[in-house]
Amino acid sequence: xxxxxxxxxxxxxxxxxxxxxxxxxxxxxxxxxxxxxxxxxxxxxxxxxxxxxxxxxxxxxxxxxxxxxxxxxxxxxxxxxxxxxxxxxxxxxxxxxxxxxxxxxxxxxxxxxxxxxxxxxxxxxxxxxxxxxxxxxxxxxxxxxxxxxxxxxxxxxxxxxxxxxxxxxxxxxxxxxxxxxxxxxxxxxxxxxxxxxxxxxxxxxxxxxxxxxxxxxxxxxxxxxxxxxxxxxxxxxxxxxx
Amino acid sequence: xxxxxxxxxxxxxxxxxxxxxxxxxxxxxxxxxxxxxxxxxxxxxxxxxxxxxxxxxxxxxxxxxxxxxxxxxxxxxxxxxxxxxxxxxxxxxxxxxxxxxxxxxxxxxxxxxxxxxxxxxxxxxxxxxxxxxxxxxxxxxxxxxxxxxxxxxxxxxxxxxxxxxxxxxxxxxxxxxxxxxxxxxxxxxxxxxxxxxxxxxxxxxxxxxxx
Numbered sequence: 001x002x003x004x005x006x007x008x009x010x011x012x013x014x015x016x017x018x019x020x021x022x023x024x025x026x027x028x029x030x031x032x033x034x035x036x037x038x039x040x041x042x043x044x045x046x047x048x049x050x051x052x053x054x055x056x057x058x059x060x061x062x063x064x065x066x067x068x069x070x071x072x073x074x075x076x077x078x079x080x081x082x083x084x085x086x087x088x089x090x091x092x093x094x095x096x097x098x099x100x101x102x103x104x105x106x107x108x109x110x111x112x113x114x115x116x117x118x119x120x121x122x123x124x125x126x127x128x129x130x131x132x133x134x135x136x137x138x139x140x141x142x143x144x145x146x147x148x149x150x151x152x153x154x155x156x157x158x159x160x161x162x163x164x165x166x167x168x169x170x171x172x173x174x175x176x177x178x179x180x181x182x183x184x185x186x187x188x189x190x191x192x193x194x195x196x197x198x199x200x201x202x203x204x205x206x207x208x209x210x211x212x213x214x215x216x217x218x219x220x221x222x223x224x225x226x227x228x229x230x231x232x233x234x235x236x237x238x239x240x241x242x
Numbered sequence: 243x244x245x246x247x248x249x250x251x252x253x254x255x256x257x258x259x260x261x262x263x264x265x266x267x268x269x270x271x272x273x274x275x276x277x278x279x280x281x282x283x284x285x286x287x288x289x290x291x292x293x294x295x296x297x298x299x300x301x302x303x304x305x306x307x308x309x310x311x312x313x314x315x316x317x318x319x320x321x322x323x324x325x326x327x328x329x330x331x332x333x334x335x336x337x338x339x340x341x342x343x344x345x346x347x348x349x350x351x352x353x354x355x356x357x358x359x360x361x362x363x364x365x366x367x368x369x370x371x372x373x374x375x376x377x378x379x380x381x382x383x384x385x386x387x388x389x390x391x392x393x394x395x396x397x398x399x400x401x402x403x404x405x406x407x408x409x410x411x412x413x414x415x416x417x418x419x420x421x422x423x424x425x426x427x428x429x430x431x432x433x434x435x436x437x438x439x440x441x442x443x444x445x446x447x448x449x450x451x452x453x
Contacts, residue, residue, distance in 0.1 A: 058352075061352045064406070078352075082355045101303070104326075158400065160400070164314065229356055236351070
């Protein structure tokens with residue numbers, strides 16, 4: 001093992017197939033890398049405090065305290081308790097979207113037509129609301145907890161009139177984002193197309209998930225020092241472990 | 243910006259209530275009724291959440307609302323959609339021109355991040371939301387999602403920046419919404435004292451309802 005790899009041993013790897021959904025606890029000091037395998041992936045993501053699940057990702061708080069609408073390396077993802085659920089320690093894509101949300105079953109059928117399990121088996125047309133709800137249900141969470149989600153690998157810009165523009169081709173094959181957890185964080189995600197992706201075909205893309213153990217929290221320095229706000233966010237996070 | 247006025251007369255309103263600066267407020271508005279929120283002295287953030295009165299688990303969904311109108315600002319013509327995909331209310335008049343739904347509500351915890359650790363013990367919108375929700379009994383912490391900040395100007399730049407600009411509201415500006423279903427209206431008349439967008443001076447707002 002090289003020195004570089006020994007600093008962040010890989011704990012586990014898994015392919016999240018197109019349309020798939022999963023959830024797991026990313027433990028304090030672990031890092032999750034999500035890799036777009038084919039290009040044009042989209043991953044809808046929610047985060048919660050694994051030990052007190054009423055504490056959830058708060059996108060408005062995350063955006064306003066960092067004065068950004070896009071999310072990329074150096075940014076933190078905040079809970080409603082002013083803590084850092086995850087820090088974006090690396091990102092080769094450059095822009096992750098906070099506007100688009102997820103489609104429900106009706107909206108997916110309106111966009112792509114009918115795609116039932118009965119005909120398509122596991123290729124049936126899934127939707128983000130149901131995929132996230134199913135995963136959250138496994139942790140005894142429900143519709144109340146389906147808050148604003150992030151859409152990783154997707155870029156939506158806002159013009160001077162306030163209109164949205166989906167920017168195709170934002171993510172290339174091999175692009176990845178890394179999420180470092182300074183606390184035990186429940187991660188809920190699904191790999192489905194972005195709701196504003198104009199492609200009329202149902203064609204979600206797979207992503208690779210890999211879990212790493214980080215021996216030193218020096219990996220979070222970029223996020224911790226990118227803004228004074230984030231230094232205070234880490235302070236709040238570490239207060240849990242006094 | 244397109245400003246639209248209403249011909250509704252305050253004297254004909256079936257309900258009027260002035261929310262003092264920094265106070266919570268909760269009421270119901272029935273399907274077909276019109277709700278006006280009035281910025282009495284200018285640039286006051288009126289942090290607002292809407293819920294279905296029949297099923298309070300059904301609530302305002304900011305991402306669906308923005309996606310369906312393909313625009314980041316709320317103004318006349320905006321339909322406020324629920325997390326179940328149903329219209330809750332429609333904005334029918336707006337003399338301010340632009341309202342924010344990305345900036346969220348102030349909280350003790352977010353104040354420690356945004357301003358300083360010792361700002362924790364100042365009054366906040368989240369305190370107001372929780373106080374009104376828990377006394378009402380139908381709502382709790384997990385029902386509180388991202389809210390609307392009526393009268394707040396939070397532009398998004400083409401580069402993805404989020405800026406808090408000086409307000410474009412003023413004394414007497416208002417927004418009107420017609421309810422598509424019976425809704426619970428939950429308001430915190432924002433007590434934030436750390437942000438220049440309200441000139442560090444929270445002021446009262448008025449709620450009016452017409453049949």
